Amino acid sequence: MAAPFRPRPPEAHLFTSVDDVSARLAETGYLASPAVATTVFLADRLGKPLLVEGPAGVGKTELAKAVAEVAGARLVRLQCYEGVDEARALYEWNHAKQLLRISAGRDETWDETRHDIFSEEFLLPRPLLTAIRGDDPKVLLIDETDKADVEVEGLLLEVLSDFQVTVPELGTVTATRRPFVVLTSNAGRELSEALRRRCLFLHIGFPDEELERRIVRLKVPGLEEALAASVVRVVGALRAMDLRKAPSVAETVDWARTLLALGADTLDEAVVRDTLGVLLKHQDDVLKAAAKLDLSSV
Amino acid sequence: MTGKADDMTGGTDVASRLTGFVAALRDHGVRIGTGETVDAAEAVRVLGLADRELLREGLAATLLHTTGQRQLFDAVFGLYFPQGVGAPGGDAAGREELRERLAEALAADDSALMGRLAIEAVDGLGGYGGAPGAGGWSSYQTLERLRPQTLLARVRDDVRARGGGGGFAERLLDDEIRRRIEVFRGQVAAEARRRVAERRGRDEIARRAVAPSADRVDFLYAGRERLAELRRTVQPLARTLATRLAARRRRAARGTIDLRRTLRGSLSTGGVPVRPVLRRRRPARPELVLLCDVSGSVAGFSDFTMLLVQALHDQFSKVRVFGFVNRLDEVTGLLVHGAADAAGLGARIRAEARLTGWHDSSDYGTALGEFTERYGAAVGPRTTVFVLGDARTNMADPNLPALRWIAGQARHVHWLNPEPRALWGTGDSAAPEYAELVAMHECRNARQLGALVGRLLPV
CATH class of the missing domain: 1.10.150 (DNA polymerase; domain 1)
Structure with a gap:
């Protein structure tokens, strides 16, 4: 069995209720669906990391930023990529500085020097260590976890289950205040079962029509209500079409901005035809959508 | 606590x-x-x-x-955790009244109201069987009596009358209403399940009446909708497999120690192997040949696999795909263009390629024979061959020498069989005979296929 459940002390909770989550996230400009709000609330209460999956451009990374802003916490970000390793994720010794220190102190005994060069001063903390040290509130964002190699997952397991890091020369650093952890993944690679088990799972899909309309209105304030509604309806129809790459929320907002810039006040065939490229990124998709929407020649 | x-x-x-x-x-x-x-x-x-x-x-x-x-x-x-328990209160509404209110709910796109109507509809129209314990509730019967799909024109007029839509978005209206009706059908099905569960016991209904997730559905029994759902998973699955292949390839690139050359090199350092020599890696990408049975019985399986392999095509130097029923033809070209229109792929293959001779049932022997005769050159020492099919020859000669010849030419031959292992060799199945010549794998659903493809594809 895993370690027994340890609830956080009450004063450490960020949110008081699910509605509180939605309301405060909305203040920062992040409109959360009920699923998102509930899961964020639970992650805060249960003190577990949050694993967020979903198509590109639905606001996975934004969620972490919004939570950090709401909580008045520092956002510590670990961007994963192929080949990211312990030295990049956890900590590193500052070799150059250590060498300087050794050559500066010529008269010291070896024991003194050794004791000195493996101290905090020469440690370069990387995101994971930064996130669990110190008493100020932090949000740890581990972005695109699926891009990292499998070995890094093993590293994350220790950090995410016990919130501690062992530095052989210094001893074990345990978090005095647990950070709010968000991992994002595009499902490029299946994350291991062990990592998934330690997290709360949240799938952010495309928002429903009403929510998306609100998002568009919020992000593109100049757009008229009726046009925003039409924009969202067309995007909804495109998503139902079984395309190679369905347009995401980011694309919807881009499209709305484009329409605003073009000064279009209603959607018509010509406008949609000319701007379809903003929404769809494959030529096959453009052709297919044009056929289904009855646009004459593209 | x-x-x-x-x-x-x-x-x-x-x-x-x-x-x-x-x-x-x-x-x-x-x-x-x-x-x-x-x-x-x-x-x-x-x-x-x-x-x-x-x-x-x-x-x-x-x-x-x-x-x-x-x-x-x-x-x-x-x-x-049902919404409510037992029957809804009040008198059961009549069919016409329900249709009336449903049309309004659809026009307003009010899914909460639609949910309540689904509950009433199942209660009023879905019950069958008089005696307690024997009867039940049927979503099929409810929907047959209610016929929500016939409300389309009315709802459309309703929405237009209210001034909703208008302009360009107008042309999306029909599809939107259809989607809302689909949602309602789902609600009715869920409600009928709940009512039946109350009578027959939750655990049993949960086990039997809930459809499994798409990647666990048997290819052979998957309906049209399930296959469409599966097709949508092709791209993500292909992406996952491509990453896995790339990782395997990277590991393979690190190479193994070439013992002979390491020892030869160690002569200059007095027999101490100071510098290990790695086996040289030949950066050749493998070739892939697919032989797919596209006859009606296994079409869903073949289509899915062909699309998957097509999605992976940039991982290989050459991919050639052949379809057969009782004659064989190359369909690689069709597949390249077919990626955009996955749903119509099977129909196009059957329409545009010469796959049948005198009759319509599959004949593995003839097809394999024809492959070795006409396309034998497609198989070389760098080729991996996948045969997809249930190995049911309809009592014809299985033509084992042809498969033996292919196995001799190719680097690997794998046979993916969508039938459960227990059925191999029953009736007209020649699976055991073929399985003696090449490795045959059971591949009943998308989950198994993903695992197999990830394991079997050459690096």
Whole structure:
């Protein structure tokens, strides 16, 4: 069995209720669906990391930023990529500085020097260590976890289950205040079962029509209500079409901005035809959508 | 802590319901450990039981690990944490009245109201069988009597009359209404399941009446909708497999020690192998040949696999795909263009390639023979051949020498059979004979296929 459940002390909770989550996230400009709000609330209460999956451009990374802003916490970000390793994720010794220190102190005994060069001063903390040290509130964002190699997952397991890091020369650093952890993944690679088990799972899909309309209105304030509604309806129809790459929320907002810039006040065939490229990124998709929407020649 | 949890959630009743719910999910292949169940209970305590939506999201967050399980989860959740219990109060509404109100709800796109109507509709129209214990509720019967699809024109007029839509979005209206009707059908099905579960026992209905997640559906029995759903998973699956292949390739690139050359090199350092020499890697990408049975019985399986391999084509130097029923033809070109229109792929292959001779049933012997005669050059020492089909020869000669010849030429030959292993060799199946010559793998659903392809594809 895993370690027994340890609830956080009450004063450490960020949110008081699910509605509180939605309301405060909305203040920062992040409109959360009920699923998102509930899961964020639970992650805060249960003190577990949050694993967020979903198509590109639905606001996975934004969620972490919004939570950090709401909580008045520092956002510590670990961007994963192929080949990211312990030295990049956890900590590193500052070799150059250590060498300087050794050559500066010529008269010291070896024991003194050794004791000195493996101290905090020469440690370069990387995101994971930064996130669990110190008493100020932090949000740890581990972005695109699926891009990292499998070995890094093993590293994350220790950090995410016990919130501690062992530095052989210094001893074990345990978090005095647990950070709010968000991992994002595009499902490029299946994350291991062990990592998934330690997290709360949240799938952010495309928002429903009403929510998306609100998002568009919020992000593109100049757009008229009726046009925003039409924009969202067309995007909804495109998503139902079984395309190679369905347009995401980011694309919807881009499209709305484009329409605003073009000064279009209603959607018509010509406008949609000319701007379809903003929404769809494959030529096959453009052709297919044009056929289904009855646009004459593209 | 337990005592506190009991107070807040109504004690053991909730606990046993939760464990029953978890057990039902496990029966459907969702892997849930005890730790997650405890987390779920903790979530119930924190969220309370007052708001069903919150409860559902909370349980989903703690119990699920992947996206594909959500549909299954929602269906089972509906059984264990139902919206209401028993029949709705009040008199059962008549068919016409229900249609009337449904049309209004559809026009307003009010899904909560549609949900309530679904409950009334099942109660009023879906019951069958008089004697208690023998009867039940049928979503099929409800929908047959209610016929929501015939409301399309009326709803459209309603929406237009209200001045909704207008302009360009007007042309989307029909599809939108169809989608709303689909949602209503789903609601009716869920409600009928719930009512039946009340009568027959939740656990049994959860096991039998909830459809498995798409990647566990047997190819051979998957309906049209399920296949469409599967087709949507081709791209993500291909991406996952491509990453896995790339990783395998990277590992292979690191290479193994070439003992002979290491020892030869060590002569200059007095026999101490100071510098290990790695085996030189030949950077050649493998070739792939697919032989697909596209006859009616296994068409779903073949289509899916062809699309998957096509999606992976940039991982290989050459991919050639051949389709056959009882004659064989190359369909590589069709597949390249078919990627955009996956749904019509099977039909186009059957229309545009010469796949049948005198009759319409599949004949593996003739097809294999024709392959060796006409396209024998496609198979070389760098080629991996995949044969897809159920190996049911309709009593014709299995033509083992042809397959033996292919196996001799190619680097690897794998046979993927969509039938359960227990059925191999029954009736007209020549699976055991073929399996003696080449490796035959059971490949009944998308999950198995993904695992096999990831393992078998050459690096």
